[in-house]
Amino acid sequence: NPVYDACARPVELDGGTARLMVTGPFTEADLGVSCYHSKTGAVELCLNHLVDGRDEYVVVDMTAGSDSFASGMFTRFDMTFLVAEPTRKGVSVYRQYKEYARDFGITLKVVGNKVQGQDDLDFLRAQVGDDLLVTVGHSDWVRAMEKGLPPRFDLLEEPNAAALRTLRSAADAAYAGRDWERYTRQMVHFHLKNAQSWGNAKTGADLAAQVDPAFVLQESVAATA
Structure with missing residues (x-):
């Protein structure tokens, strides 16, 4: 490649x-x-x-908030994990993201970050409801990583390792239910939208011609490749 x-x-x-x-x-x-x-x-x-x-994974670390909605990138994932701290500001980002994604079939789950006790957990549950998937707390392992001293991964604290396993299971389940037709339709939608907005004028060509209307993404394409 x-x-x-x-x-x-x-x-x-x-x-x-x-x-x-x-x-x-x-x-x-x-x-x-x-x-x-x-x-x-x-x-x-x-x-x-x-x-x-x-069993193939692409993890994309995006900026917090609604910035990803400036393009069609937010539709490219089986699962979007939104990290939110148990604060009004953290929850407001979640609400804005969910509102923008509402009409696009986006699967969104919240990861509670820096959760220190039952009060923090209760706050997140009250604010985001069933979208709360898992929470993580303080981690000496992460602190060492941020200092440039990465320890072995098997030293990650078990509660936080269990949280990562939950994220992976959720991503696997989302892949199993992937709507390939929706992926293709949304990809074409944003391609044509950008072509009409600036692409055609920039290139001097009709970029709609790049779209094969008979093509639909599907798992067999990956198997063939």
Whole structure:
């Protein structure tokens, strides 16, 4: 894959490796003339040309809040985990995101962060209801990571490791119920919307011609590849 060859780098994790891609910072030419969506748009393009199979995972760390709605990237995931602290500000971000995503069939679950006790848990349950999937608390392991001293992953505290297993199970269940037709329809929708808004004028061509109306994403495409 030429994109991976050019952009992905292997990162060692306890004897194994993961492929990491980063959107990158602003360049000097970007300053004052470009918004960060010019960077995140590249992530959306990559996802639109990627077909994952079972037991394959793509984890995208997005900025907090509604910024991802500036493109169609928010529709590219089987499951969106929204991290929210037990505060009014944390919950307000969740409410805004859910409101924007309401008409797009987005599966959204909340991960309560920095939950210190029953009061914090009760607050989140009262504010987000059944969308609350799991909570995490203080972690000396994470603190060491943030200091640049990554410990072995098997030293992660068991409650937090159990939370990660819950996230993975939720992602697996969402993949099993994936609506491939919706994925394709939304991908085409935002492609045409951007073509009409700026793409056609920028390229001097009708970018609707890039769409194959008979094509639908499906798991068999990944199996064939």
